Amino acid sequence: MNILNIIIVLIVAAIVVFGSINYIKKLKKGGDCCPEHEEATKSVKVKDRDKSHYPYEAKLAIDGMSCNNCVRNVENALNALDGTWATVSLEDNMATVLLKNPPDIEKLSKAVTDAGYMVLKRKSKI
Structure with a gap:
């Protein structure tokens, strides 16, 4: 050599x-996917927290989340949509979205995709 x-x-x-x-x-x-020095994302607060006002539900299986900041990013993207209240589980890689109106799955998926994550499976319940 x-x-x-x-x-x-x-x-x-x-x-x-x-x-x-x-x-x-x-x-x-x-x-964690986020650098140590990066400030944590602030949560978008849902104004109406009365579950009885949300008769519809959608579930989205999400890929690409690896930390709690990712969870907040997905929740924020979904909660920014009018008439939604989202909670996201990192353990299950699942977003549960309560809605005031019938779910527009494409709109929900686009919000998640625009936030930088991939929707693997979608399901809605009325």
């Missing part, structure tokens, strides 16, 4: 070691 090959192997090995160390640190911190 010549010296150039040895240098290339050492560089690749250093990159692999550095990447592995960073990945392990990220896993130990809970796998």
Whole structure:
């Protein structure tokens, strides 16, 4: 092996070691996707919190969430829509959306997609 090959192997090995160390640190911190210095997203508050005003329900299976900030981002995207009240479970990767009007699944999915996440499955209940 010549010296150039040895240098290339050492560089690749250093990159692999550095990447592995960073990945392990990220896993130990809970796998947050958001940098430590980034301020947590503030929640969009639902004004009408009377569940009896929301006769419709939709459930969305969501991919791409990895931390509580992701949960807030999805909730905020859905709660910003008129007549919705969303709660999101990171454990189940599921958004439950209560609605005042019949669900427009495409509109709900678009809000989630625009927030940077993927909707895997959709279901509505009247």
